[in-house]
Amino acid sequence: MEKKNFDWANLDFSYRQTDKSYVSYYKDGAWDEGQLTDNHTVTISECAGVLQYSQSCFEGLKAYTTEDGHIVTFRPDLNGERMEDSARRLEMPVFPKERFVDAVVQTVRANAAYVPPYGSGASLYIRPYMFGSGPVIGVAPAKEYQFRILTTPVGPYFKGGIRPLTLCVSDFDRAAPRGTGHIKAGLNYAMSLHAIVTAHKNGFDENLYLDAATRTKVEETGGANFIFVTKDKKVLTPKSSSILPSITRRSLMYIAKEYLNYEVEEREIYFDEVKDFAECGLCGTAAVISPVGKIVDHGKEIIIPDCQNGMGPVLKKLYDTLTGIQFGRIEAPKGWIKVIE
Ligand code: PLP
Ligand code: COI
Numbered sequence: 001m002e003k004k005n006f007d008w009a010n011l012d013f014s015y016r017q018t019d020k021s022y023v024s025y026y027k028d029g030a031w032d033e034g035q036l037t038d039n040h041t042v043t044i045s046e047c048a049g050v051l052q053y054s055q056s057c058f059e060g061l062k063a064y065t066t067e068d069g070h071i072v073t074f075r076p077d078l079n080g081e082r083m084e085d086s087a088r089r090l091e092m093p094v095f096p097k098e099r100f101v102d103a104v105v106q107t108v109r110a111n112a113a114y115v116p117p118y119g120s121g122a123s124l125y126i127r128p129y130m131f132g133s134g135p136v137i138g139v140a141p142a143k144e145y146q147f148r149i150l151t152t153p154v155g156p157y158f159k160g161g162i163r164p165l166t167l168c169v170s171d172f173d174r175a176a177p178r179g180t181g182h183i184k185a186g187l188n189y190a191m192s193l194h195a196i197v198t199a200h201k202n203g204f205d206e207n208l209y210l211d212a213a214t215r216t217k218v219e220e221t222g223g224a225n226f227i228f229v230t231k232d233k234k235v236l237t238p239k240s241s242s243i244l245p246s247i248t249r250r251s252l253m254y255i256a257k258e259y260l261n262y263e264v265e266e267r268e269i270y271f272d273e274v275k276d277f278a279e280c281g282l283c284g285t286a287a288v289i290s291p292v293g294k295i296v297d298h299g300k301e302i303i304i305p306d307c308q309n310g311m312g313p314v315l316k317k318l319y320d321t322l323t324g325i326q327f328g329r330i331e332a333p334k335g336w337i338k339v340i341e
Helices: 049-053 076-089 097-110 186-190 193-201 247-259 271-276 313-326
Strands: 021-027 035-037 056-058 061-065 071-074 123-132 145-154 165-169 206-208 225-229 235-238 264-267 279-284 288-297 300-303 337-339
Touching: 021 097, 035 097, 049 123, 056 076, 056 186, 071 097, 071 313, 076 097, 076 123, 076 247, 097 123, 097 145, 097 337, 193 206, 225 247, 225 313, 235 247, 247 264, 247 279, 247 288, 247 313, 279 313, 288 313
Parallel strands: 165 206, 165 288, 235 264
Antiparallel strands: 021 035, 021 145, 056 123, 061 071, 061 123, 071 337, 123 145, 225 235, 225 279, 279 288, 288 300
16 A cells, blocks of 8 residues: 655644545434445535534544554554533433444555654544434534544644644633533633634634632643653642543553552542643653643642643653554553554
């Protein structure tokens, strides 16, 4: 299979159409068998549930070329599970996780020429998504849906690659205590757009959101969870029922404990504690681990001492181990790597 001719090492995080997408239709109470398609345009009713009441959810994962030349994905079963949870919360029909994984495999295989080569630093981003396509005018779940997967080759999420980011403490809230922050609903991202555009206008890379109820605890950013490292090298991550349960974060906490023998803790983290931490990183599929050098709280600057030149030593070890597992250089825990071909 001949690879497409991209400047792989210089790809940014934007959409580039590939050969095939996947689509399955839900109608009369059942999903059809699903198929690959060449059609990258969606035509739906003007009154579709997604257009009127934002009934949509999505996932994000990546395919990589390993050191020995295989195409693999990382823990796609967990994305399938999370999409089941998202669908239930949004009164959408569940697309079963086994079918989700099979659809991911089919779509990646059909776009193998777009999976960036080993060592390029790029990957094939996989975006499964689901939306209400049937008409609704009274507020109610749609009766018809589409589950689709598109793929697109991408480079780093943050412009300029791995560099210390500057965050601002947002005046906006991302998620209500018993709302939808824990699922990957499109609506969570629609309402974050004003906050991120404002942050960018003010010269910041991302927002740090506080918990909406007390505005004293660290939640997450618009597209990634937090990992902190204390001065005595304990690895911490915020515990909250209103943040997205990041698959990268769950994997990193396991790696920190089981591979690197760090003490780890998932607990509520007060914003007041952040000034005392040695390292801070954003973690997610798109962000991988992105170091945070500075957090600005209404003019007050918090400098993260060990992330002034990039990742500090603990985050770097976590990054090297995670990417080592993803690219086949380090043995993965059982079930983490799904080989496509
Ligand atoms: N938090 C938010 C709000 C996200 O959009 C994402 C990205 O999916 C993450 C965290 C990281 O999750 P994951 O590691 O599963 O990609
Ligand atoms: C991902 O990391 O896959 C995401 O969905 C985050 C998104 C903001 C790009």
